[in-house]
Amino acid sequence: MKQLLILSGKGGTGKTTIASAFIKLSNAKVYADCDVDAPNLHLIIGQGSEPKKTDYYGLPKSEINPELCIECDQCRQNCRFDAISVKRTYKVDSFACESCGVCEYVCPVDAISLKPAIAGELMLYTNEERVFSTAQLKMGSGTSGMLVTEVKKQMKLADPDTELAIIDGSPGIGCPFIASLSGVDMVLIVAEPSISGISDMERIIKTAAKFGTKIAICINKFDTNYANTEKIELFCKNKGLTFVGKIPFDSDAVKAINNGQTIVDINCASGLAVREAYNKAMELLFKDDNGSR
């Protein structure tokens, strides 16, 4: 299975719009949305079926039994995450608790234990030989990197023999991003021609390079700032990064998305441009490392 991960550093650059177009164009049988904080892919690649839902248990959270607690304050003093507070009784703030178990360890009367906690929901759509793996993290949960790993695991297990999997990545450069990056064959970075976009892109390239992953770059909404678009192209050239295309700003794209369609479902400028980027990206993905296809 070749895995193509679509990333952007910053949100809102059109990652999901491009991922959905790629899924349509490649007729991919397997795909996933790793943006478990704010998944959007299901909104346009709806499967028309109910997903199989599984509760996702993150790390267990601490709980204090007030009947056993002798208010020795050991747990509060040793918690590095300020998760234990005292009002009338000793209490654990489950949002701040990092599940490390120190409080349980230091409690002299065994009043504290770690209890299983649901941190999100995994969803698997299977329909006409297609597999779509996605998830939603519960509000304020901190274990998104682990959930991303589960999304990818669920995707691979459901159809291990398919040729191509397309993954809509997680934003940022932190743990969910690192989790989405692990094990993929290539990343396509969607950049935006803004000063902020360039800064984010450089940070993400730095991180991806640490993992030694193949990198391709395309620019979305390139015509909103030609000078910055040129800067990005030059940057790719200087760094020897493969540049696969430029997609124009297109108000038809917004309409397509709001109708739950991909941009290659309708006849529009951005759709045409994304086809070209797709062909180049696929060529690079399936090219052997020695250069022959």
Place this chain on the structure above:
Amino acid sequence: MKIAVLSGKGGTGKTLVSVNLAAVAQKSTYIDCDVEEPNGHLFFKPIDVQEEEVSVKIPQVDNERCNGCRKCVDFCKFNALAYIKDKLIIFEEICHSCGGCIMLCPEKALTEKEKGIGKMQRGISDEVTVYTGILDTGEASGISIIKKLLVNNKSKGDEQTFIDCPPGSACIVMESIKDADYCVLVAEPTLFGVHNLNMVYELVKLFNKPFGVVLNKCVDGENPAEKFCLEKNIKILKRLPFDNELGMLNSNAEIAARKTKKYYAIFSSLLETVKREVQYETTTNS
């Protein structure tokens, strides 16, 4: 007065709104908590920048003392320790710095050392004090940087502070809004926009924070985000139009309110609305 600006997802205009609000507020503090992709400093271009390393405490092992009992390995919930081939190995990137392993090592073979994970910068841009947190690439979590950024600004109760939050609604965002007096949610007029707005909406409700919405990039025609606000009876603070001039200023990292009178007026009126809302909240809740 602490105003947090959040959006559920990146690219909706969080930085645009928070930077311009801070700029029109004049004497104010701007804190960029999006430590994974900080962008505010690109707009403010602060001067007199002072930098401070941010580090976390992680364990280090004295292999002479370690007798291989594996108590630390069994204890660590994050699998940050492993005992392989008669040697204790520490995976620094996944350590959460809880300190548990050090506490329970019977041989006192583990001690703590500081490990840098990023930095915090403070600079000045006109009358705005600009704080930026920057997570080193390859590090998993910037929460300790955010904590540091916010702790530094805890005492200044009367000054106007604008917090540019990280995207999403996970733990890192919650850390950023904990002490905010008011939350400004920025939303895009798309199907994605509504979905993401709904998530931060749930978050601010969970934390019982007063809030209002800024609709960004409004174009003629249907606006699913506006519909959502009307249905849920959510206060719409401002509708910012999609326009090329603003788009261009913003993509060149210019502060629109400092560039033209038109945008100065727009963001001043937004600030007034927000201040009124905060006042209203404090009087009705006291």
